[in-house]
Amino acid sequence: MINLCAQRQSTTCQGSQIQIPLNLRMAKLSVILLMCLLAGLSDGQAESNKVEAITDQTDEGLAEIDDNQNFKQRQETAILTSNTTATQESCESRIYMMWKELGALTERLEATMRALDETNRKLEASENQLAQLSNTVTEMSTVDRGQPRVAFSAALPLHGTIGPTSALYPLVYQHIVSNIGNAYSTITGYFTAPVPGVYYFSFTSFWWGGRGSSFGSLYRNGHQVVSWYGNSDTHATSGSNSAILQLQAGDKINVRLSSDRVISDNGNKYSTFSGFLLFPTF
Incomplete structure (x- = not known):
């Protein structure tokens, strides 16, 4: 009996011994699982913290990068602004100089x-004067072509002296120099006006000198106009005169x-x- 109990107790003890280790093992396994779970949670939290830290660092890095980029952009903007200001000032200076x-x-x-304008006015005035002169020349040319040309010159045809006479003596200048x-007339000694107009006449006289005197006149239609006179007992004398007369056609001029x-x-x-004829008057 004692052996059987002892054996049973031994068996029970052995069973207890066997059972206790299993419980311990289970407890250890639970602890281990719990620790693993806690470790997993801890590792997850750590990983989460690492991720958050990395995220924060990333954000800080990005923020720093943004700040750097903003700083660079501000620098570039400042440089561009400076360059733009300098360029603007240079352009304004050039524009001012150009203006x-x-x-x-x-x-x-x-x-x-x-x-x-002044030159044009002078040219216009000159052109007007030239046009007036051209018109005058044209008119004169037309009149000249339409009217006879009249001019003559003659001299006394003698070698000696005429006079003294008892009355007026018409002189006949028969030596013709020109008679346009x-x-x-070399026969009568008269000039007859062919057209009404203004005429110019002149005459000269000569005398050897000595006893007596030389005197004569220009006559128009028998009326005395101008005269000459010369007197000397010792040497020769000469005289002359001229006149401009307005004549009608047919008026007669001679020297007496x-x-x-x-x-x-x-x-x-x-x-x-x-x-000669200066110009006609019709």
């Missing part, structure tokens, strides 16, 4: 335009020697009678 030069050019251009228009007077000439043609 200044343009103003000077404008002033010179205005002065040139004023000078050109044939208005002077006064009574008791003398006039001389020779091949040198000292005593002459001349005249």
